[in-house]
Amino acid sequence: MKKVKIMTSTTTKRSALLIAALTATLLISGCKNVPPVTSGMGSDQIAPGQKFSKHLQVHNPELGKKLHISDIRSRTSNELLEINLSLTSTYEKTLKLQYQFTWFDKDGFVIEAGKSPWQPLDLHGxxxxxxxxxxPTTQVASFSLYVREVPEKFFKF
Structure with a gap:
């Protein structure tokens, strides 16, 4: 009789541990941010402005909060990558900015570093x-847009 109770007790403990482990696994996997799948297609769960964030480089955190890329269009023109990027301000006042593209090859190496000039850009509220x-070349595979703010002392007369 006692052996049966020990086996039942051990089996019960093992079952309880297994159930606890399965429950923990399900809870943890349920907390992951997995895009839902419908009709065989996944949908991105990306916050507005985050979809293209890998292409925007802003080294001023305060300015970075005020800007995001809302769209990117690209095409090949004479075998060169041509980009039209939509830069959006979430700030209610005018931002005096400069931007510069950095171009990368398929291996992630910079192409013609420092040759692209800074371009002025005023973004109103x-x-x-x-x-x-x-x-600049046909070897370009990707890019980043660097944006910086022009200090007020440089545009006040």
Whole structure:
């Protein structure tokens, strides 16, 4: 009789541990941010402005909170990558900015570093502006847009 109770007790403990482990696994996997799948297609769960964030480089955190890329259009023109990027301000006042493209090859190496000049850009409150870019060579595979704010002392007369 006692052996049966020990086996039942051990089996019960094992079952309880297994149930606890399965429950923990289900709870943990249920907390992951997995895009839902419908009709064989996944949908991105990306916050507005985050979809293209890998292409925007802003080294001023305060300015970075005020800007995001809302759209990117690209095409090949004479075998060169041509970009039309929509840069959107979420700030209610005018931002005096400069931007510069950095171009990368398929291995992630910079192509013609420092040769692209800084271009001026005024973004008025909540405005979206199209920023054009043309790759310098046919080896370009990706890009980043660097944006910096022009200090007030440089544009006040």
């Amino acid at each position: 909540m405005q979206t502006a199209t920023v054009p870019g043309l790759a």
